[in-house]
Amino acid sequence: MLPAPTARLRFREMTDADLDEVEAVLSAPDPARPGRRQRTRADAEHWIAWNRRNYAEHGHGLWVVETHDGRFVGDCGLTIQDVEGEPFVEVGYHVHLALRGQGLATEAAASVRDVARDAGVSHLVAIIRPENLPSQRVAEKIGLRLERRVFKNGGDALVFGADL
Numbered sequence: 557m558l559p560a561p562t563a564r565l566r567f568r569e570m571t572d573a574d575l576d577e578v579e580a581v582l583s584a585p586d587p588a589r590p591g592r593r594q595r596t597r598a599d600a601e602h603w604i605a606w607n608r609r610n611y612a613e614h615g616h617g618l619w620v621v622e623t624h625d626g627r628f629v630g631d632c633g634l635t636i637q638d639v640e641g642e643p644f645v646e647v648g649y650h651v652h653l654a655l656r657g658q659g660l661a662t663e664a665a666a667s668v669r670d671v672a673r674d675a676g677v678s679h680l681v682a683i684i685r686p687e688n689l690p691s692q693r694v695a696e697k698i699g700l701r702l703e704r705r706v707f708k709n710g711g712d713a714l715v716f717g718a719d720l
């Protein structure tokens with residue numbers, strides 16, 4: 557499974573060769589969440605390994621998002637997330653700090669939503685911290701709506717979702 561290319565973007569599986577770019581995306585200071593722990597190179601290594609396991613086990617993970625001329629934009633894709641004891645398919649996205657605010661996350665996430673629907677996913681969610689307004693906006697722009705508030709990974713989280 558791989559999302560369809562969009563006007564500006566294409567998708568591919570993440571590999572160990574993406575470590576520098578993944579580290580840059582994950583470790584960038586996040587203006588929307590200034591108090592968040594800084595991600596390290598080791599976090600980026602685990603991120604790539606986790607996604608490669610997910611491709612093998614589930615047929616999906618977070619895929620690399622790049623422009624058609626090969627510029628690394630970030631990642632976007634599908635992972636399995638526990639919400640109050642029940643597994644859900646989540647759409648996730650991360651965009652390089654320098655490339656935010658151009659609609660790229662929304663463009664990628666819309667294609668990921670469509671591949672999820674085509675693969676038979678009946679309900680898609682995005683689990684987002686209350687202070688992460690840009691991420692909530694992306695979720696809304698691809699048609700997800702606030703469904704519930706939960707406690708996850710040590711903090712409050714909002715669950716956006718939609719039937720596909």
Ligand SMILES: CC(C)(COP(=O)(O)OP(=O)(O)OC[C@H]1O[C@@H](n2cnc3c(N)ncnc32)[C@H](O)[C@@H]1OP(=O)(O)O)[C@@H](O)C(=O)NCCC(=O)NCCS
Pocket residue numbers: 586588648649650651652655656657658659660661662663683684685688689690691693694
């Ligand atoms: C969330 C993220 C992927 C968005 O990427 P992006 O390419 O900038 O997203 P888009 O340009 O498609 O859309 C962003 C929207 O958020 C809005 N936005 C940005 N900052 C905002 C803020 N402080 N308050 C409210 N809305 C904000 C933008 O105006 C835009 O909405 P609009 O099109 O209605 O104007 C990016 O900020 C990111 O990588 N964040 C860190 C990783 C992360 O939090 N991922 C999600 C985990 S749940």
